[in-house]
Every structure is written in C-alpha cells, then in structure tokens.
Amino acid sequence: MAHPLFSDEHEMLRRSIHAFVEKEVAPRVGEWEAAGRIPRELWQRLGELGFLGLEFPTEYGGSGADFLASVVLGEEMARCRSGGVAFSVLVHTDMSSPWLVRFGTDAQKRKYLPGIARGETVCALGITEPGAGSDMAALTTRAERDGDVYRLTGSKIFITNGVYGDLYFVAARTDAGTPDRRHAGISMFLVERGLPGFTVSRKLDKMGMRASDTAELAFQDCPVPAENLLGVEGRGFQQLAAGLQRERLMAAVLARSGADQALEDTMSHLRERTAFGEPLAQRQVLRHRVADLATDLEAARELVYHAIRLFMAGEDCAREVSMAKLFATEVANRVAYDAVQMHGGYGYMREFPVEGFFRDVRLWTIASGTSEVMREIIARRLPL
Ligand SMILES: Cc1cc2nc3c(=O)[nH]c(=O)nc-3n(C[C@H](O)[C@H](O)[C@H](O)COP(=O)(O)OP(=O)(O)OC[C@H]3O[C@@H](n4cnc5c(N)ncnc54)[C@H](O)[C@@H]3O)c2cc1C
Incomplete structure (x- = not known):
C-alpha cells in the first residue's frame, strides 16, 4: 500500500522508475559493477526519461517537482541491486546539482542545468581531502583570485563520479580563516573537466559500490573563471x-x-x-x-x-x-x-x-x- 506521504503523482512516477529499473537497469548491473563505472548511455537514458532534473525548474529543462520526487527516485534506484549505480545517479541528482539550483546565478543555471538534466553533464561533489573528511572546516585546497579567474591548488579524495565526471562542485579556501573560525573563508566553485592544472590523479579501488567511479583529484594553479564561483565568496561552509x-x-x-x-x-x-x-x-x-x-x-x-x-x-x-x-x-x-x-x-x-x-x-x-x-x-x- 502506498505511504500517505506520497501523492498519486509520486506513485505514478514510482511505477515508471520501477519499470525502468526492472527492465533496463537491474539486468545490466553485473556488467557495470565489473567495469567500475556506469555507461554514458545510462546517463542519457535517465535524462530522456526526465529522471535527472526532477526538481529543476521547467525553464532549465527540469520537471519542477518537489523533494519527494527525488526520494522516489532514490528508493527505486536503490532496488536495482547495485548500490554503486544508485549512488552515482543520486550524487548527480541530489548530492551536487541541487547546490546549483539553490545558489547558482541565472547565467550558471542556463549554462549547466539543461545538460545535467539530459545526462550529458555528469556531476561530482568535491569536498573531502586527504587531511579533511569529517572535519570539513580543515580543508586546505586554496582558491586565489587572479584577475578574472580563481587559481585552485590542492587535492580531493574519494570523489564519486570523479573519474568520468564533467562538472565538479568543489569547496576551496578563498581566505585562510582563523583557528577559531576555520569554516570562514570556504567558497564553492563549478569546475569543468579539462581545465589546465586539473587532473584525475587516481581511480580508487573500493570494497563495494563498485559501479560508481571514485577519484582522487589534483589541482595545480587551475584557472577557474570567476563567474564560476557558486553562491557567495566565503559562505561556502x-x-x-x-x-x-x-x-x-x-x-x-x-x-x-x-x-x-x-x-x-x-x-x-x-x-x-x-x-x-x-x-x-x-x-x-x-x-x-x-x-x-x-x-x-x-x-x-x-x-x-x-x-x-x-x-x-x-x-x-x-x-x-x-x-x-x-x-x-x-x-x-x-x-x-x-x-x-x-x-x-x-x-x-x-x-x-x-x-x-x-x-x-x-x-x-x-x-x-x-x-x-x-x-x-x-x-x-x-x-x-
Ligand atoms: C566510496 C566513497 C565515496 C565518497 N564520495 C564522496 C564524494 O563524492 N564527495 C566527497 O566530498 N566526499 C566523498 N566521500 C568522503 C566521505 O564523506 C568521508 O569519507 C567521510 O566524511 C569520513 O571522512 P574520512 O574518511 O576522512 O574519515 P575521518 O574523518 O578520518 O574519520 C575516521 C574515523 O574517526 C571518526 N571520527 C572523526 N571525527 C570524530 C569525532 N569528532 N568524534 C568521534 N569520532 C570521530 C569517524 O567517525 C571515523 O570512524 C566518499 C567516501 C567514500 C568511502
């Protein structure tokens, strides 16, 4: 029986995701687990079906639905019998791109959201560093303003979708902060794959979630255009x-x-x-x-x-x-x-x-x- 939290529309969405998972995802998860990644065709298929932009406003290629629609997506993807497939997809839809919807400028949203919704631009979230995991405020990747770019230098670890992603939501320090206000001075950036000085240094080998790729990333004076600052400088935390x-x-x-x-x-x-x-x-x-x-x-x-x-x-x-x-x-x-x-x-x-x-x-x-x-x-x- 449907749970009262969900409306008839949510249940309709659930049926269509469920059918897709049964028919097009579950039979192939073994292949993707072995390959250590999910293929571009899956991203594009998810995009065609409208599952990657459920909450994006319609003017940016989304469906304008609420968070419960994403919950339905998460619940049904989790049933595909590969945690890694579900994890990769939900990192894209729920653990990275929502920051763009919430804090992005109109120009940033116009530039990126339609491709994210179509499954052409795969997203990753880059917060964790070798020396900063639970203690997020300890992150040391620097972003120094240099004319119309910020130059990023540092490294990130355990980044899901990091090996094959296209757009990275990266947290970096625009200000050193102080010992009692370490969280001050952290900012968020939209970093595109292919920028000079940005490399995937390693694909990490994991116990589980094998169908989701996990990367260590390195930035060396990587010039991120100033218009790719996401939200307010210094308010990233x-x-x-x-x-x-x-x-x-x-x-x-x-x-x-x-x-x-x-x-x-x-x-x-x-x-x-x-x-x-x-x-x-x-x-x-x-x-x-x-x-x-x-x-x-x-x-x-x-x-x-x-x-x-x-x-x-x-x-x-x-x-x-x-x-x-x-x-x-x-x-x-x-x-x-x-x-x-x-x-x-x-x-x-x-x-x-x-x-x-x-x-x-x-x-x-x-x-x-x-x-x-x-x-x-x-x-x-x-x-x-
Ligand atoms: C497969 C995988 C995918 C990931 N994907 C991403 C991603 O896409 N993007 C991203 O940014 N990060 C990602 N992470 C990072 C993940 O969020 C961190 O691993 C997590 O936050 C823990 O940080 P840590 O590994 O540095 O562990 P630590 O912070 O070093 O913790 C080690 C142990 O100490 C404990 N501990 C730490 N502080 C305290 C405290 N104050 N009191 C008591 N105990 C404490 C912890 O609970 C833990 O048991 C991923 C990790 C994995 C393994």
Whole structure:
C-alpha cells in the first residue's frame, strides 16, 4: 500500500522508475559493477526519461517537482541491486546539482542545468581531502583570485563520479580563516573537466559500490573563471551545511530501500531453500529474525519520512536528519549481515545480490557524515 506521504503523482512516477529499473537497469548491473563505472548511455537514458532534473525548474529543462520526487527516485534506484549505480545517479541528482539550483546565478543555471538534466553533464561533489573528511572546516585546497579567474591548488579524495565526471562542485579556501573560525573563508566553485592544472590523479579501488567511479583529484594553479564561483565568496561552509541535510536524508533513503530489497531477496531464498525436510522459512528462529529486521526497517522508514517532512517544511531539522541517517544506515547494515547469514554459503557468492549489498551498504555509516558525527550532532542538541 502506498505511504500517505506520497501523492498519486509520486506513485505514478514510482511505477515508471520501477519499470525502468526492472527492465533496463537491474539486468545490466553485473556488467557495470565489473567495469567500475556506469555507461554514458545510462546517463542519457535517465535524462530522456526526465529522471535527472526532477526538481529543476521547467525553464532549465527540469520537471519542477518537489523533494519527494527525488526520494522516489532514490528508493527505486536503490532496488536495482547495485548500490554503486544508485549512488552515482543520486550524487548527480541530489548530492551536487541541487547546490546549483539553490545558489547558482541565472547565467550558471542556463549554462549547466539543461545538460545535467539530459545526462550529458555528469556531476561530482568535491569536498573531502586527504587531511579533511569529517572535519570539513580543515580543508586546505586554496582558491586565489587572479584577475578574472580563481587559481585552485590542492587535492580531493574519494570523489564519486570523479573519474568520468564533467562538472565538479568543489569547496576551496578563498581566505585562510582563523583557528577559531576555520569554516570562514570556504567558497564553492563549478569546475569543468579539462581545465589546465586539473587532473584525475587516481581511480580508487573500493570494497563495494563498485559501479560508481571514485577519484582522487589534483589541482595545480587551475584557472577557474570567476563567474564560476557558486553562491557567495566565503559562505561556502554555510551553503554546504544547508545542502548536507538533503544529502544525509538521501543516504538514509538509499540505505533503507536497498535493505528492503535485500530482505525481500532473503525471504524468497528462505521460502525456496529446503533443509531438514522443510523450507527454511518454516524455522521459527529464522522467521523471528526476519520479523525483527522488518520491524527495524519499518521504524527506520518512519523516522526518515518524519525527517523528510520537517526538511520540506523548512524546519531546523539537523537533529532529526542525523537520527534518521544514523538509525537507517545502522539498521541497513544489520539487515545486510543477517541477510548473508540466512543465505548460508550462497550469501557469500557473487551471484547472489545480498553479497553485493553487504559490501555496498558498509559505505553508508561512513559517507555523508559518519555515525559518530551523527551521534555528536544529536548529542549537541540534547540537554547534556
Ligand atoms: C566510496 C566513497 C565515496 C565518497 N564520495 C564522496 C564524494 O563524492 N564527495 C566527497 O566530498 N566526499 C566523498 N566521500 C568522503 C566521505 O564523506 C568521508 O569519507 C567521510 O566524511 C569520513 O571522512 P574520512 O574518511 O576522512 O574519515 P575521518 O574523518 O578520518 O574519520 C575516521 C574515523 O574517526 C571518526 N571520527 C572523526 N571525527 C570524530 C569525532 N569528532 N568524534 C568521534 N569520532 C570521530 C569517524 O567517525 C571515523 O570512524 C566518499 C567516501 C567514500 C568511502
């Protein structure tokens, strides 16, 4: 039954994404996992179907829909049985391009949004550095004004879509800041692939999310046109903080929905597999374990939807978003562990999707803010 959070239009969108995922994505994820990237044709197909610009204003090639449309996209993509495919797509639609919609000038939006919506311009988000992950304010990539360009120097690590991307949303320091105001002086830039001094130094080899490419990037006096400053100079940290709530919600959505799929796959296996003369699904110990996981997933779903409602109402929701991200991603990891266990030896085999989910979902208690960082944000908002 449809959840009351979603309208009939959202459910129609869900059916069309679901059908697309079943027919055109799921059958090919093995190929893309092996290749370590998703092909340009997938980006273009997603663009043709209108799934890459769901929230963009119509004048820039989008559909003018709300955040729930993106949630539907995240939930259905997460069911394709490759976390990496879903991750790459949602980094493009939800973890990078929304900053352009929110903080971009009309000229920037006209220049970039239509290509992003068509799947011709693939986006990446470049915040993390070798010396600055959870501690985002410690980033050291510099952007020095030089006439009508900013010269970027520094490096970024773990950048999704970074190897094959086209447009990078990069955080860099326009001002050194001070020890007590380290976040001051961070700005955001739109950096196009191919600029001199900008190189992909490494394609990183990962435990999971293998269909999404992950890069280490280097900038050496890279001249970024001054008109590609995104938002206000020196306000990048505040801009990023505003977008992080959305990114964390999407991480929670992807982890939870992928776990739903893994639990469904596990239930099918338990019904089909016979041991000691009856299907495993008849064993009370396994039935109860599934019941516990289904209950945890339902609780995670309601917590995530609650945070989404607050986010969409424009409320201060850092506490609830952090709780949703923490709980949903930790539950999804428990589901992965038990799903492999209940598959027995088959759960350890590449041909069974729970094996991939086990590796993929491990990311979600780390990326978009670790579980420890989520706990710290929550604790700061409690009367401790
Ligand atoms: C596959 C993958 C894709 C990614 N994609 C992107 C991307 O597209 N763009 C991007 O910018 N980044 C991306 N990241 C980076 C990701 O967001 C960071 O890895 C994450 O924020 C954690 O930073 P870190 O790796 O430097 O770990 P650290 O910050 O070094 O943390 C190490 C450990 O210490 C803990 N810790 C840190 N500070 C505290 C504290 N104050 N109290 C208690 N514990 C603490 C952490 O929770 C963690 O357990 C990606 C990462 C991965 C692995």
